[in-house]
């Protein structure tokens with residue numbers, strides 16, 4: 001069985017094609033941004049968001065080291081994602097990933113929050129291509145994590161099954177609030 005990280009990437013690999021525009025909604029140290037950058041290739045584009053300068057700098061460094069030039073790094077909340085999506089991208093976004101929680105080895109009080117995460121999800125859903133996916137890696141062991149997890153689950157469970165498939169993937173015998181995946185696919 002694939003680990004949470006491997007499976008989150010697998011779910012993106014299955015549907016993203018070179019040349020597409022994709023989104024890393026929480027770039028952090030840039031690992032998912034780098035993965036997406038390689039998937040879409042030189043003719044594609046990654047829009048990578050974070051609210052912390054440290055995260056943008058860390059991601060930038062990783063991308064430079066890997067000679068990636070197809071990423072727009074955006075120091076802003078993913079709640080404002082609509083400001084960065086042009087009309088011609090409607091129905092064209094290949095996929096998006098959210099890694100929820102706090103920046104590893106950094107300030108644990110700066111965390112993703114249910115309200116802004118849900119706002120971003122709902123915006124991206126309008127721009128996703130047919131069969132495009134939003135992947136959420138839900139970490140919730142930290143303070144504030146359970147509230148975010150519960151509000152997101154409530155929101156995605158209510159998505160119309162005629163328009164979206166919503167999957168949950170996780171290891172149910174692991175202790176200490178193990179992360180799990182929510183994947184939303186546009187039909």
Ligand SMILES: C[S@@+](CC[C@H](N)C(=O)[O-])C[C@H]1O[C@@H](n2cnc3c(N)ncnc32)[C@H](O)[C@@H]1O
Nearest residue numbers: 026028029030031032050051077078099103112
């Ligand atoms: C778990 S980390 C992401 C890890 C990253 N995917 C990686 O590969 O290193 C979560 C990130 O979300 C960022 N974040 C928190 N609230 C945000 C928001 N509203 N918009 C964008 N990023 C946010 C944090 O600053 C943090 O860097």
